[in-house]
Amino acid sequence: MSDLIATVPFMLLLTTGTYLLGNYIYNKSGISILHPILISIITIIGVLKWFDIPYEVYAEKSSLIDFLLGPSVVALGYTLYEQINYIKGKVITILTSVLVGSFVGVISVITICRLMGVEECIIASLEPKSVTTPIAVSLASRSGGIPALTAIVVVVCGIFGSITGPFVLKTMHIKSKVAQGLAMGAAAHGLGTARAIEMGAVEGAISGLSIGLMGIMTSLLIPLLEMLFR
Amino acid sequence: MIKGITIILLFYFLGECLSFLIHGWIPGSVCGMVLLFLSLMINWINPHSVQPVAGALTKNMALFFVPAGVGLMTSFDLISKYWAALLVIISITTWLIIAVVGWLQETMEKKNI
Numbered sequence: 068m069s070d071l072i073a074t075v076p077f078m079l080l081l082t083t084g085t086y087l088l089g090n091y092i093y094n095k096s097g098i099s100i101l102h103p104i105l106i107s108i109i110t111i112i113g114v115l116k117w118f119d120i121p122y123e124v125y126a127e128k129s130s131l132i133d134f135l136l137g138p139s140v141v142a143l144g145y146t147l148y149e150q151i152n153y154i155k156g157k158v159i160t161i162l163t164s165v166l167v168g169s170f171v172g173v174i175s176v177i178t179i180c181r182l183m184g185v186e187e188c189i190i191a192s193l194e195p196k197s198v199t200t201p202i203a204v205s206l207a208s209r210s211g212g213i214p215a216l217t218a219i220v221v222v223v224c225g226i227f228g229s230i231t232g233p234f235v236l237k238t239m240h241i242k243s244k245v246a247q248g249l250a251m252g253a254a255a256h257g258l259g260t261a262r263a264i265e266m267g268a269v270e271g272a273i274s275g276l277s278i279g280l281m282g283i284m285t286s287l288l289i290p291l292l293e294m295l296f297r
Numbered sequence: 298m299i300k301g302i303t304i305i306l307l308f309y310f311l312g313e314c315l316s317f318l319i320h321g322w323i324p325g326s327v328c329g330m331v332l333l334f335l336s337l338m339i340n341w342i343n344p345h346s347v348q349p350v351a352g353a354l355t356k357n358m359a360l361f362f363v364p365a366g367v368g369l370m371t372s373f374d375l376i377s378k379y380w381a382a383l384l385v386i387i388s389i390t391t392w393l394i395i396a397v398v399g400w401l402q403e404t405m406e407k408k409n410i
Contacts, residue, residue: 086360104359108366115370122371129364136361138354140326141309144333145351148344160405168398175390183382193386197394200365201324215368216375220387222366228391229359235392241399243406250399254391261359271355277398279327286322 072118078128085110099230143275150272153245168253169284172197173292192216194289196224199256202282206289228255229262244269252277301350308333
């Protein structure tokens with residue numbers, strides 16, 4: 068049986084199938100906590116545990132889907148081009164907002180970790196948590212963190228941000244489409260962008276831009292802030 | 298369709314090349330995003346040839362995070378040790394970033410800076 072389960076077709080089917088199921092439940096129920104990716108991840112972990120298949124086997128067989136993350140980030144270049152009119156005249160404000168956001172993100176992680184007495188290697192793993200996975204993992208290993216922990220925290224942060232982000236924006240009465248997209252991408256990278264695309268084309272495009280900017284600025288800020296605070 | 302896929306892969310590869318030149322300081326996918334954007338801006342690439350593929354990829358971005366998310370199952374030990382700290386840090390800092398970035402951008406736009 069597990070010879071059939073641990074195959075590329077089944078693992079791909081399991082991934083897209085549970086994601087579709089997640090989408091269906093999410094749309095039917097209208098409950099934002101039931102994020103499609105959350106349902107998909109929990110179901111897959113359940114199936115793997117049930118058939119006693121290690122994660123490494125799943126990761127290898129489903130690598131096609133993992134690979135597509137790269138091209139989808141590249142494709143955001145097109146989305147940005149499509150919405151270029153919304154950015155004109157706002158370049159300086161966008162750069163400022165994301166720079167401050169990146170600064171607040173890293174400083175708040177360091178501060179809270181200090182207050183809670185968390186070890187240095189965990190702090191280094193968490194600092195880049197709002198940045199897209201490939202950047203976050205390389206930043207964490209550069210500053211002495213645990214890359215595997217970073218990869219997980221980045222995804223959890225993305226799910227958390229994409230679920231709760233719209234509520235925060237609503238509570239703070241943030242109406243500007245550019246501001247909404249920028250905030251979603253800055254806090255929750257690609258998953259925030261996936262949610263921002265649901266909000267609208269402008270929000271989605273700006274969110275995509277925000278992933279790139281946040282990644283670049285955090286890469287620059289972490290070494291600088293580490294020199295000052297660690 | 299194939300043309301769109303080829304263009305996206307070409308820019309992903311060019312992005313990887315650029316990333317290699319700057320010692321991985323910015324990952325290839327982000328470099329590729331910038332290069333594709335610039336090429337569209339200077340009319341090197343016809344937007345209609347990338348539109349279908351780019352649309353399909355970006356609309357389903359969340360799906361591509363599933364394999365990394367399943368990686369959670371390998372870190373149960375680490376997570377159960379630090380769950381309280383992780384919970385506090387993830388929630389507070391994520392809300393803080395959304396609030397700060399959203400508020401700052403909205404305020405600057407209103408004041409026409």
